[in-house]
Amino acid sequence: MDSSLIFRRTLVYRVAATLGVTLAAPVAFVGCGAKVVVDSESTGAGGAGGAGGTSSTNSTTDATSSSTGTTACEGTGPLTSFLACFPSTGLTCPPTNEAHGAIAESLDICSCLHSVDAGPKPDPSGNGFCCYDTTIETTCAIGRPLRAEDGPAVAPVEATRRGWSDEPLAPNVEGLSAEAREVLAERWIRDGLFEHASVAAFSRLALVLLAHGADESLVRAAHEAALDEVRHARLSLSLAAAYRGAPVAPRGLPEALSLPLDEGLRELAVSTVIEGAVGETLAAVLAAEQAERASDPAVRRVLASIAEDEARHAELAFRIISFTIAAGGAPVRDAVARAFRDAAGRLPPPPAEPQLAPAVAAAHGHVPCADARAAFVRAMDEVVMPLGRALVEA
Ligand SMILES: [Fe+2]
Ligand SMILES: [Fe+2]
Numbered sequence: 001m002d003s004s005l006i007f008r009r010t011l012v013y014r015v016a017a018t019l020g021v022t023l024a025a026p027v028a029f030v031g032c033g034a035k036v037v038v039d040s041e042s043t044g045a046g047g048a049g050g051a052g053g054t055s056s057t058n059s060t061t062d063a064t065s066s067s068t069g070t071t072a073c074e075g076t077g078p079l080t081s082f083l084a085c086f087p088s089t090g091l092t093c094p095p096t097n098e099a100h101g102a103i104a105e106s107l108d109i110c111s112c113l114h115s116v117d118a119g120p121k122p123d124p125s126g127n128g129f130c131c132y133d134t135t136i137e138t139t140c141a142i143g144r145p146l147r148a149e150d151g152p153a154v155a156p157v158e159a160t161r162r163g164w165s166d167e168p169l170a171p172n173v174e175g176l177s178a179e180a181r182e183v184l185a186e187r188w189i190r191d192g193l194f195e196h197a198s199v200a201a202f203s204r205l206a207l208v209l210l211a212h213g214a215d216e217s218l219v220r221a222a223h224e225a226a227l228d229e230v231r232h233a234r235l236s237l238s239l240a241a242a243y244r245g246a247p248v249a250p251r252g253l254p255e256a257l258s259l260p261l262d263e264g265l266r267e268l269a270v271s272t273v274i275e276g277a278v279g280e281t282l283a284a285v286l287a288a289e290q291a292e293r294a295s296d297p298a299v300r301r302v303l304a305s306i307a308e309d310e311a312r313h314a315e316l317a318f319r320i321i322s323f324t325i326a327a328g329g330a331p332v333r334d335a336v337a338r339a340f341r342d343a344a345g346r347l348p349p350p351p352a353e354p355q356l357a358p359a360v361a362a363a364h365g366h367v368p369c370a371d372a373r374a375a376f377v378r379a380m381d382e383v384v385m386p387l388g389r390a391l392v393e394a
Pocket of ligand 2: 144280
């Protein structure tokens with residue numbers, strides 16, 4: 001059995017035991033948006049986690065339908081097409097140009113509505129919902145992002161400043177060209193900045209949990225997770241510094257001073273599904289996969305340690321969701337069920353592939369885009385969805 005499979009199995013059974021839930025057959029949630037379909041012309045570099053489109057597995061585009069959608073977001077995140085569905089409020093489903101409001105309302109915080117392209121179409125789940133070919137723009141990171149007003153925020157980077165990259169890590173740079181070293185440095189800087197921003201995201205989460213009267217163990221775990229992210233930022237930036245041969249550090253992150261703390265139980269539950277149950281699980285599984293393939297001992301050690309921590313953060317997310325359901329009852333449970341269902345059709349794009357020879361990329365902890373995407377699908381099917389289903393049915 002390969003070690004990434006062991007990692008996923010260990011994670012799903014560990015979380016199930018912690019939650020005291022029983023796992024049903026390992027099948028994915030099926031329902032609105034369950035088709036994972038992606039625009040093959042995805043726009044380039046997105047936010048966290050990088051760029052690149054996701055491959056199309058089931059194009060739902062009806063070539064005979066005209067696009068009457070309107071653009072509602074202006075970011076630069078990758079575009080994803082999927083079948084969006086919502087319960088009908090009348091005898092018939094509204095035409096395409098009147099469906100924007102209901103679809104926009106159903107989107108999670110990681111997405112904004114790009115266009116409603118065609119519909120209404122039959123609901124493949126058989127629930128009689130109104131379904132439309134829809135294109136959204138994904139704006140979130142893999143892992144827990146710092147949500148600012150206009151998308152995930154990271155600090156600018158400052159070259160040559162010490163303080164965040166002093167871990168004695170020594171990846172093997174022998175034989176690497178200066179260009180290859182810089183590509184690897186940039187990758188770890190990007191990761192490090194998102195890890196650094198996650199510190200603020202967990203600090204905010206700890207305050208929100210306190211506000212809602214969460215148990216001591218949840219509040220403590222949120223603070224511990226913030227410290228884990230400090231360590232991840234330090235490890236990532238230290239690897240970057242080693243590849244570059246010079247220190248590197250984040251500048252200030254002023255967005256941390258204006259984080260919205262006014263989050264109701266239902267909003268906390270839904271954001272935790274997206275950022276924690278999905279985001280942290282995908283981050284953990286991807287890091288485990290990268291660690292398994294990395295032959296460089298320093299890189300492998302960093303990735304394995306990050307994978308272990310992110311798995312614990314995913315577990316924390318499921319515990320928080322369980323807490324919100326217990327505290328908020330049926331409305332929160334329904335919102336959670338919907339969030340998991342929606343998440344099934346919204347895989348974030350995998351990190352961009354670096355401009356490196358495949359052997360060098362693999363040795364230094366990259367997996368090809370297609371493999372990363374496959375790892376995400378396995379993480380959703382084998383970990384996120386079975387646990388989500390067990391939680392809402394408990
Ligand atoms: Fe992290
Ligand atoms: Fe994390």
